[in-house]
Amino acid sequence: MAATTVGNDLLDNDLPTAVRLLNSLTEQVASVTSHVRDLIKKVREKAYQTSKVLEKMRPLDQKLKYQIDKLVRTAVTGSLAENDPLHFRPNPQNLVSKLSESENSDEDDNGGNSKGLKDPSASRKYVPPRIAPVHYDGDMTEADRQKEQIDKQKRAALRSSVIQELRQQYSDAPEEIRDRRDFQTERESREELNRYMT
Numbered sequence: 001m002a003a004t005t006v007g008n009d010l011l012d013n014d015l016p017t018a019v020r021l022l023n024s025l026t027e028q029v030a031s032v033t034s035h036v037r038d039l040i041k042k043v044r045e046k047a048y049q050t051s052k053v054l055e056k057m058r059p060l061d062q063k064l065k066y067q068i069d070k071l072v073r074t075a076v077t078g079s080l081a082e083n084d085p086l087h088f089r090p091n092p093q094n095l096v097s098k099l100s101e102s103e104n105s106d107e108d109d110n111g112g113n114s115k116g117l118k119d120p121s122a123s124r125k126y127v128p129p130r131i132a133p134v135h136y137d138g139d140m141t142e143a144d145r146q147k148e149q150i151d152k153q154k155r156a157a158l159r160s161s162v163i164q165e166l167r168q169q170y171s172d173a174p175e176e177i178r179d180r181r182d183f184q185t186e187r188e189s190r191e192e193l194n195r196y197m198t
Helices: 002-044 050-077 098-109 142-159 161-170 183-197
Strands: none
Touching (some): 142 161
């Protein structure tokens, strides 16, 4: 019984607005109709050249054809077609969180007793997870990695001092003698000379 009274109240409140809008729409349609009739009368009296105008209207007519057909179909049937793209438009009511609505209704049911309690999820802010940096190996497979590791070991072995001495010993190339001193040994030798002289 209470639901029907609420429905009747809504109808009583909305009915004058709907009637006013319908009257306004009727007046606008009558105005447009009279304007179109005046234009048709002038065209029949050859006041306007219609050949160029019709050529300009064809692309416009093709662009608006879908919208006009849809509006006429909606006016005739009273509802949209099943495959109409407007059925797939976003619904803003789906953006409202259902969880927050149920929590709000629970708080209202409790009589506002939960004013002292704060929702821990509402006061916390989002902290993105920390991601540790990882070395990018590229698009190498396990076999490629093993081959590269073996190559590195071979190069390291060829650079070792034992291999270099064996190469120098059994090589036919002339032996290089370098007289190089580093900074530390030069300084020590100068200090020794200075000690002996003083």
